[in-house]
Amino acid sequence: MSSWSHRHILDLSTFSLEDFNIVLELANRFKALPKTGTRKLPALQGRLITTLFFEPSTRTRSSFELAAKRLSADVQSFSPNSSSISKGETPIDTALTYIGMGADVLVVRHSSTNVPRQLVQYLEANGSEAAILNAGDGLHSHPSQGLLDLYTLARFFNPKEPLTESIKGKKVVIVGDILHSRVARSNLWALTACGASVALCGPPTLVPQEFEDFVKAPPPGQGQDPIKKRGTITVFRSLKDACKNADAVITLRLQKERMQENLLTDLEQYHNEYGITHENLKWCNKSAPVLHPGPVNRGIELSSALLEDASKCLVSEQVSNGIPIRMSLLYLLATH
Numbered sequence: 001m002s003s004w005s006h007r008h009i010l011d012l013s014t015f016s017l018e019d020f021n022i023v024l025e026l027a028n029r030f031k032a033l034p035k036t037g038t039r040k041l042p043a044l045q046g047r048l049i050t051t052l053f054f055e056p057s058t059r060t061r062s063s064f065e066l067a068a069k070r071l072s073a074d075v076q077s078f079s080p081n082s083s084s085i086s087k088g089e090t091p092i093d094t095a096l097t098y099i100g101m102g103a104d105v106l107v108v109r110h111s112s113t114n115v116p117r118q119l120v121q122y123l124e125a126n127g128s129e130a131a132i133l134n135a136g137d138g139l140h141s142h143p144s145q146g147l148l149d150l151y152t153l154a155r156f157f158n159p160k161e162p163l164t165e166s167i168k169g170k171k172v173v174i175v176g177d178i179l180h181s182r183v184a185r186s187n188l189w190a191l192t193a194c195g196a197s198v199a200l201c202g203p204p205t206l207v208p209q210e211f212e213d214f215v216k217a218p219p220p221g222q223g224q225d226p227i228k229k230r231g232t233i234t235v236f237r238s239l240k241d242a243c244k245n246a247d248a249v250i251t252l253r254l255q256k257e258r259m260q261e262n263l264l265t266d267l268e269q270y271h272n273e274y275g276i277t278h279e280n281l282k283w284c285n286k287s288a289p290v291l292h293p294g295p296v297n298r299g300i301e302l303s304s305a306l307l308e309d310a311s312k313c314l315v316s317e318q319v320s321n322g323i324p325i326r327m328s329l330l331y332l333l334a335t336h
């Protein structure tokens with residue numbers, strides 16, 4: 001683990017193939033623990049993990065908190081409703097309060113990309129040891145979800161050795177509201193790093209053609225791309241074309257709360273064209289599964305029947321894999 005070099009995790013565009021494999025390998029070890037009769041490790045005893053969620057969350061927050069507890073860390077959690085936010089305190093000042101209490105890792109979710117980034121800048125300027133782990137910032141990035149989706153796919157394709165190599169050459173369809181999805185952006189950095197070819201699918205209002213160039217250059221302010229050769233991204237308007245020879249489908253929630261204007265007029269038509277069902281999943285390769293980060297709009301992006309069919313739908317696998325992935329991230333940030 002000596003080659004782990006990230007002080008904070010804001011985005012997966014900075015991850016090398018080795019970084020992905022460090023996380024996946026560690027997650028594998030944590031995932032196997034219950035089989036050995038061990039549920040809890042003393043690894044982070046005495047460390048303080050703070051979850052600062054300025055946006056609602058069901059699974060991400062509780063998954064981080066459980067991951068921290070499984071590593072015996074102390075956990076503090078912040079909730080905007082009962083806090084000084086209502087008295088006008090800024091998110092940065094709120095975060096600094098928890099850093100002042102000795103937080104080793106702050107897991108931060110905010111509707112603005114600037115909040116986790118500004119926190120990193122502040123900590124670096126002040127020589128603080130605390131680490132920032134982005135748990136979703138605006139439309140920008142959701143690294144732990146990108147990693148748990150990668151891990152779920154790697155385990156599906158190669159249960160014995162679920163590392164980045166298992167993803168190489170696979171075709172993964174991501175269908176739905178790509179424009180408003182930080183999950184899709186993190187999926188794109190992770191999947192292309194491992195050499196998958198990604199088919200993005202949806203109407204032009206939700207999947208702009210420019211997404212084909214999404215990973216062609218590192219984000220502004222970032223040096224060289226740590227990945228020598230990334231997989232490709234191709235935009236499709238027809239679900240049937242996108243699914244041809246596909247090995248897996250990731251479908252995404254329509255992010256109605258983030259849509260600036262009415263980008264979709266007819267949800268029934270959307271479901272007919274882009275909703276994933278048992279019938280259209282058959283357009284993919286034979287055993288292709290469907291994934292969804294949750295929360296699901298049942299009957300819109302995914303049919304209820306498919307959501308409840310665990311032989312085809314990996315949603316509960318994703319939730320369960322989120323714990324070892326987040327244990328790995330907390331462990332890496334709190335101990336390096």
Ligand code: NCD
Binds near residue numbers: 059182183252253295
């Ligand atoms: C996602 C999020 O909040 O970005 N959910 C999650 O973390 N599992 C996706 C969403 O809101 O649709």
